[in-house]
Amino acid sequence: xxxxxxxxxxxxxxxxxxxxxxxxxxxxxxxxxxxxxxxxxxxxxxxxxxxxxxxxxxxxxxxxxxxxxxxxxxxxxxxxxxxxxxxxxxxxxxxxxxxxxxxxxxxxxxxxxxxxxxxxxxxxxxxxxxxxxxxxxxxxxxxxxxxxxxxxxxxxxxxxxxxxxxxxxxxxxxxxxxxxxxxxxxxxxxxxxxxxxxxxxxxxxxxxxxxxxxxxxxxxxxxxxxxxx
Numbered sequence: 001x002x003x004x005x006x007x008x009x010x011x012x013x014x015x016x017x018x019x020x021x022x023x024x025x026x027x028x029x030x031x032x033x034x035x036x037x038x039x040x041x042x043x044x045x046x047x048x049x050x051x052x053x054x055x056x057x058x059x060x061x062x063x064x065x066x067x068x069x070x071x072x073x074x075x076x077x078x079x080x081x082x083x084x085x086x087x088x089x090x091x092x093x094x095x096x097x098x099x100x101x102x103x104x105x106x107x108x109x110x111x112x113x114x115x116x117x118x119x120x121x122x123x124x125x126x127x128x129x130x131x132x133x134x135x136x137x138x139x140x141x142x143x144x145x146x147x148x149x150x151x152x153x154x155x156x157x158x159x160x161x162x163x164x165x166x167x168x169x170x171x172x173x174x175x176x177x178x179x180x181x182x183x184x185x186x187x188x189x190x191x192x193x194x195x196x197x198x199x200x201x202x203x204x205x206x207x208x209x210x211x212x213x214x215x216x217x218x219x220x221x222x223x224x225x226x227x228x229x
Contacts, residue, residue: 001198001199001200001218001219002198002199002200003035003036003198003199003200003201003202003203004033004034004035004196004197004198004199004221005034005035005036005037005038005081005083005196005197005199005203005209006029006034006036006037006038006183006184006186006193006195006196007038007040007085007098007100007154007181007182007183007195007196007197008038008040008087008098008135008154008157008181008183008184008185008186008195009025009029009037009038009039009040009183009184009185009186010039010040010041010042010068010087010185010186010187011025011039011041011067011068011069011071011072012068013067013068013071014041014042014064014065014067014068014069015041015042015068015087015187016042016047017042017187018041018068018187019187019188019189020186020187020188020189021071022039022067022068022069022071022072022075023071023072023074023075025037025072025186026072026075026076026077026080026082027075028189028192028193029080029192029193030076030077030080032192032193034080034193034196035079035080035081035202035203036076036080036081036082036083036203036204037072037081037082037083038083038084038085038100038209039068039069039072039082039083039084039085040085040086040087040098040099040183041065041068041069041086041087042087042089042096043065043086043087043088043089043099043113043114044088044089044090044114045091045114045115046061051112052111052112053111053112055111058108058111058112059108062104062107062108065107066084066104066107069082069084079202081202081203081204083203083205083206083209084102084103084104084206085098085099085100085101085102086098086099086102087099087135088113088114088121089114090114090115090116090117090118090121091114091115092117093141093143094141094142094143095118095134095137095142095143095145096134096135096136097118097121097132097133097134097135098133098134098135098154098181098183099125099130099131099132099133100130100131100133100206100209100210100213101128101129101130101131101206101207101209101210102130102206103206106128106130118132118145118146118149118150119146119149121149122148122149122150122151125151129210130210131151131152131179131210131213131214132149132150132151132152133150133151133152133153133154133179133181134150134152134153134154135153135154135157135183135185136154136157136159136162136164136169136185137153137154137169137172138164138165138166138168138169138172139157139162139163139164139165140162140163147172147176147177147178150178151178151179152173152178152179152180152181152213153169153172153173153178153179153180154169154180154181154182154183155169155170155172155173155180155181155182155220156169156170156181156182156183156195156220156221156222156223157169157182157183157185157195158182158183158184158185158191158194158195158223158226159184159185159187159191159226160188160190160191160194160226161188161226162185162226163225163226163227164225164226166225167225179213179214179216180220181195181197181213181220182195182196182197182220182221182222182223183195183196184196194221194223195220195221195222195223196220196221197212197218197219197220197221198218198219198220198221199212199217199218200217
C-alpha cells in the first residue's frame with residue numbers, strides 16, 4: 001500500500017493542548033512521507049464561555065473551530081490531502097471520539113452537536129453517513145462504551161505522554177468485531193508520524209475515506225506503545 005494518512009491530529013490554532021501550528025504540521029507530515037492528514041481538533045462545549053445557542057453564535061463557533069483545518073489546507077502542497085474530522089467530547093465524561101466524514105455544512109446545520117450521548121450520536125452518524133470511533137478507549141479516566149454504540153475504536157494511540165493501553169484496545173476490537181484505526185494523536189513534535197492508515201489509492205475526499213474504512217481496504221501503521229509520563 002503506497003499512501004499513508006494520519007488519522008488523529010491537532011492544531012495549535014484550535015486545540016488548547018496543541019503546540020504546533022497547522023501549517024507546520026502539514027510541512028512535517030509531508031516531509032515524513034505522509035500523503036495527507038485528518039485534522040481532528042477537539043470539539044466540545046466552549047471553555048469559560050457561554051454556549052453558542054443561536055445560529056449566528058453557532059456559526060461564529062464553527063468559524064473558530066475550522067481555523068486549523070483551513071490553515072492546514074492552505075499550507076498543503078500539491079498532492080497532500082487535508083480532510084476534516086472531529087475529536088468530539090460529550091458533557092457526561094472525559095471520553096473522546098474520532099468522527100470521520102464530517103463537512104462544514106453538517107457542522108453549521110447542527111447547533112450544539114456535542115450535546116449528545118454515544119447511543120444518540122451513533123444514530124446521528126448512521127443517518128448522516130459518518131463513522132464513530134472511540135479514541136484511546138482504555139486510557140486513564142476513560143469510560144467503557146457498549147460496543148454496539150460504536151463503529152470502531154482507536155487501537156493504537158501514540159501520544160507520547162499517555163499510556164493508552166493499546167494492547168487492551170486491540171483485544172477489545174477483536175472481541176467485538178469493531179473497525180480499527182491508529183493515530184499519532186499529534187499535539188507536539190515528539191508525537192509526529194507514529195500512526196495512521198496505509199491505502200492503495202490516494203484519498204482526496206471524506207467520501208473516499210469513508211469507503212476505505214467501511215470496506216477495510218487499508219492497513220494500520222503501528223509503533224511501540226508509548227510509556228506515558
